[in-house]
Amino acid sequence: MKLSLNIPKFILITRPQGDKALKYLEVWSQKIIEVAKKKGATVLDLHGPRANRKEMEKIIRKKDPDLIIINGHGDYDSVTGQDQEILVKADDNPELLSGAIVYAISCRSAKILGAAVASRGNRAYIGYTEDFVFLYNESKIYHPLEDEKAKLFLEPSNQVAISLLKNHSALEASLSSKQYFIRNIQKLLTSDNKSLENSQFISALYWNFKNQVCLGNGEAKV
Amino acid sequence: MSELNKEQLADLQALVKARVSVLSPETGISIGSSGPIKRDELIAHIEAGDEIGRQFIAMDWQFLQSLKTGEIYEAIAQYS
Numbered sequence A: 001m002k003l004s005l006n007i008p009k010f011i012l013i014t015r016p017q018g019d020k021a022l023k024y025l026e027v028w029s030q031k032i033i034e035v036a037k038k039k040g041a042t043v044l045d046l047h048g049p050r051a052n053r054k055e056m057e058k059i060i061r062k063k064d065p066d067l068i069i070i071n072g073h074g075d076y077d078s079v080t081g082q083d084q085e086i087l088v089k090a091d092d093n094p095e096l097l098s099g100a101i102v103y104a105i106s107c108r109s110a111k112i113l114g115a116a117v118a119s120r121g122n123r124a125y126i127g128y129t130e131d132f133v134f135l136y137n138e139s140k141i142y143h144p145l146e147d148e149k150a151k152l153f154l155e156p157s158n159q160v161a162i163s164l165l166k167n168h169s170a171l172e173a174s175l176s177s178k179q180y181f182i183r184n185i186q187k188l189l190t191s192d193n194k195s196l197e198n199s200q201f202i203s204a205l206y207w208n209f210k211n212q213v214c215l216g217n218g219e220a221k222v
Numbered sequence B: 001m002s003e004l005n006k007e008q009l010a011d012l013q014a015l016v017k018a019r020v021s022v023l024s025p026e027t028g029i030s031i032g033s034s035g036p037i038k039r040d041e042l043i044a045h046i047e048a049g050d051e052i053g054r055q056f057i058a059m060d061w062q063f064l065q066s067l068k069t070g071e072i073y074e075a076i077a078q079y080s
Helices: A020-038 A053-063 A110-118 A148-165 A170-190 A198-211 B006-021 B039-048 B051-069 B071-079
Strands: A010-015 A042-047 A067-071 A078-080 A086-089 A101-105 A124-128 A134-137 A212-216 B027-030
Touching: A010 A020, A010 A053, A020 A042, A020 A067, A020 A134, A020 A148, A020 B027, A042 A053, A053 A086, A067 A148, A086 A110, A101 A110, A101 A148, A110 A124, A110 A212, A124 A170, A134 A148, A134 A198, A148 A170, A148 A198, A170 A198, A170 A212, A170 B071, A198 A212, A198 B006, A198 B051, A198 B071, B006 B039, B006 B051, B027 B039, B039 B051, B051 B071
Parallel strands: A010 A042, A010 A067, A067 A101, A101 A124
Antiparallel strands: A078 A086, A124 A212, A134 B027
16 A cells, blocks of 8 residues: 655656657657656656666566556557557556556557456556547647647646646546546537537547546545 | 447448548547548548448447437536
8 A cells, every 4th residue: 555655756657659649649748747747756757769568667666656657559458658569468467557546548448458457456547448539730740739639638638647646536537637528528619619620529529538437446646 | 339220320421421521631630559540541441431430430429429318418517
């Protein structure tokens, strides 16, 4: 059991590089890193080629992070890192994640991997049971933080980690993120902007809202 | 979605294709683990009825159903 002592916390984050979707996750995760540093946490940043299984296993065993944020592609039973190397797989090494609260910004992984992780230990796994979908503007690929389309999706997603860093429980963090998805749906519904695209954005926001789950100990805190 | 017959699936496919067509051509869509795609590529996936196309249709189906049943408004009331 982790004690809530006033000591520096370790936050591990994977930020593989590759396609444009990973680029967006990599850059938008900088906002989480900024909040973590402001809160006095030590950020263990597995960026680019460092987002590999060997490095991840080594750091988790050495530092025992309180929060693990995984960016990357995934499937029902796994999450991946750089070059789509499998980092954690349900029938292989789920115990690697079971000592921390996990937020996986990754497709589908909550369904099998998340359940396997959450059934071990007393921490929590927040993730998506189906594809995490987001839309973005191709013309903003070199400036992802200025992309208003992507912002609709990635701010609510980031809210999970930011809420956890503000000492909210896993379940509260997930609810806060879900509220953010709904808030953005409301904004689009009530906006003067009559763009035909809005309906498709709402569809994807609602999908992410429905598929985000908090598994395991919802009262767990970082 | 599995309860739909062939004709209903074809109608849904056409509806989703029409909805995607209103996205600007420079819209990128991240769905699934095969990397992001552009609008016209997504339309091709929907027409082909492959995994990416089916996933996107499933997403839109859930949304359209939530409009019909009012579930999305219940969610807004509950979470706002």
